[in-house]
Amino acid sequence: MELEILGRALSTLSADDDHPYRTGPWRPQTTEHRADDLDVIGELPDDLDGVYIRNTENPVHPAQQGLYHPFDGDGMVHLVGFRDGKAFYRNRFVKTDGFLAEQEAGRGLWAGIAENPAKSERQDGWGARGRMKDASSTDVVVHNGVALTSFWQCGDLYRLDPFSLDTLGKAEWGGDFPSDLGVSAHPKVDPHTGEMLFFNYGTDAPYMHYGVVDASDKLVHYTGIQLPGPRLPHDMAFTENYAILNDCPLFWLPEALAVGKYVSRFHPHLPMRLGVLPRRGDGSEIVWFEAEPTYVLHWTNAYEEGDEVVLEGFHQETPEPPDPGTGSLYDRMFRFLALDHMGTHLHRWRLNMRTGKVTEERLSERITEFGMINPQHSGRRNRYVYAPTGVPGKFLFDGLVKHDTVTGAEEYYPLGDGVFGSETVMAPRIGSTGEDDGYLVTLTVDMNRDLSECLVFDAQRLTDGPIARMRLPERISSGTHSTWASGSEIPGWRTADRPEHALGL
Numbered sequence: 001m002e003l004e005i006l007g008r009a010l011s012t013l014s015a016d017d018d019h020p021y022r023t024g025p026w027r028p029q030t031t032e033h034r035a036d037d038l039d040v041i042g043e044l045p046d047d048l049d050g051v052y053i054r055n056t057e058n059p060v061h062p063a064q065q066g067l068y069h070p071f072d073g074d075g076m077v078h079l080v081g082f083r084d085g086k087a088f089y090r091n092r093f094v095k096t097d098g099f100l101a102e103q104e105a106g107r108g109l110w111a112g113i114a115e116n117p118a119k120s121e122r123q124d125g126w127g128a129r130g131r132m133k134d135a136s137s138t139d140v141v142v143h144n145g146v147a148l149t150s151f152w153q154c155g156d157l158y159r160l161d162p163f164s165l166d167t168l169g170k171a172e173w174g175g176d177f178p179s180d181l182g183v184s185a186h187p188k189v190d191p192h193t194g195e196m197l198f199f200n201y202g203t204d205a206p207y208m209h210y211g212v213v214d215a216s217d218k219l220v221h222y223t224g225i226q227l228p229g230p231r232l233p234h235d236m237a238f239t240e241n242y243a244i245l246n247d248c249p250l251f252w253l254p255e256a257l258a259v260g261k262y263v264s265r266f267h268p269h270l271p272m273r274l275g276v277l278p279r280r281g282d283g284s285e286i287v288w289f290e291a292e293p294t295y296v297l298h299w300t301n302a303y304e305e306g307d308e309v310v311l312e313g314f315h316q317e318t319p320e321p322p323d324p325g326t327g328s329l330y331d332r333m334f335r336f337l338a339l340d341h342m343g344t345h346l347h348r349w350r351l352n353m354r355t356g357k358v359t360e361e362r363l364s365e366r367i368t369e370f371g372m373i374n375p376q377h378s379g380r381r382n383r384y385v386y387a388p389t390g391v392p393g394k395f396l397f398d399g400l401v402k403h404d405t406v407t408g409a410e411e412y413y414p415l416g417d418g419v420f421g422s423e424t425v426m427a428p429r430i431g432s433t434g435e436d437d438g439y440l441v442t443l444t445v446d447m448n449r450d451l452s453e454c455l456v457f458d459a460q461r462l463t464d465g466p467i468a469r470m471r472l473p474e475r476i477s478s479g480t481h482s483t484w485a486s487g488s489e490i491p492g493w494r495t496a497d498r499p500e501h502a503l504g505l
């Protein structure tokens with residue numbers, strides 16, 4: 001392995017920190033690395049070709065009011081690239097305006113999501129709530145050959161070079177980027193058209209917008225979606241012809257909002273509303289369906305079948321887990337992050353476009369979330385979902401399940417005590433001939449051996465365990481969303497003598 005230190009960030013976190021999401025498997029990093037030709041245990045197939053990219057909440061300063069929430073951490077992106085049977089790794093901070101301002105100041109400047117925004121040192125900021133630091137730490141996709149990081153409360157899309165992870169600036173879309181509201185995490189890239197579909201949300205009517213950016217990075221559609229009031233959507237889905245937006249009954253209490261407080265509550269007497277809109281349709285054309293009340297954090301996919309739009313994702317049995325009244329402040333505060341507390345199950349909603357009827361079915365009795373599919377099946381029928389299991393009571397992944405949504409069969413690979421995984425992508429093999437003909441790629445945090453690895457599995461033989469493992473330069477933090485981009489999606493990928501030379505670096 002050839003290793004180079006690319007940079008270090010100033011951290012003011014204390015050495016005796018005891019916050020569960022800044023220590024142990026969530027211990028943040030301050031060093032940026034570039035490592036080429038990673039040492040491989042096992043065999044790295046030469047038809048695994050492209051990049052795995054994962055975002056991370058990686059704080060470097062304490063919370064202003066002492067209430068750090070893991071969604072407040074600064075964005076750090078990890079990348080493992082595979083080309084010609086070799087692998088390379090980089091980790092870089094997303095150089096957001098907020099991150100740079102706090103590095104300059106040497107301290108945190110914005111209140112976190114669990115803190116009082118009125119007491120934020122900086123009164124400006126981003127996000128649906130306003131007065132937040134746009135950490136761009138939630139999600140990452142690759143569109144038009146560039147990696148884009150995003151933030152769950154809406155913000156800018158930061159553009160990153162998909163080899164070096166250098167921050168290239170913000171998405172501008174020729175001056176049409178909706179800077180007033182930003183863009184939510186979970187924009188969706190349709191591999192069949194090269195389009196990127198996105199939404200945003202906020203506290204002013206119409207409370208949501210939906211838009212389309214074409215394959216050449218131009219905003220070609222943007223329309224308001226009228227909601228009954230401010231909502232907290234987190235994800236969207238699409239099919240060949242439709243975008244699917246949602247109005248889940250978990251949102252800021254209107255009476256609290258009226259006095260400047262942001263208190264999210266589940267409203268079990270309200271249905272979950274699912275909105276189906278032609279992909280280039282005006283917001284007024286949206287057709288709403290009513291489903292059983294729940295909150296859905298993540299959809300896995302949607303597709304069309306006869307008269308039906310079929311939507312799959314993770315139903316929550318308990319969107320607002322009750323406060324047990326006992327346990328540590330942190331355990332109580334972060335109970336919303338544990339998959340078992342929310343009771344997340346893979347679920348299917350069938351929306352009949354002719355009758356308006358909704359039918360629902362649970363697809364698995366196992367608690368999983370953060371599911372990924374073969375990206376070539378996005379918006380089209382898919383059979384398999386790859387999703388992690390969670391450590392009880394914690395926001396940590398301890399195993400990986402391959403769900404067969406046709407037969408209900410499941411394969412499970414436990415990572416073992418003290419080893420935690422990441423959102424795991426499915427990377428189709430070059431020349432792939434079937435939906436599960438490819439590889440699963442994830443990053444681990446191994447607390448037993450105090451190291452991190454990249455693991456590669458054969459997607460058709462998950463239970464056999466990894467076929468290749470590569471140690472990273474240091475133990476990384478757990479993180480959130482990830483993406484896979486094949487080499488063919490990245491300009492210059494095949495022609496450069498070294499991957500980082502593809503863009504002339």
Ligand SMILES: [Fe+2]
Nearest residue numbers: 185234298481
């Ligand atoms: Fe998410």
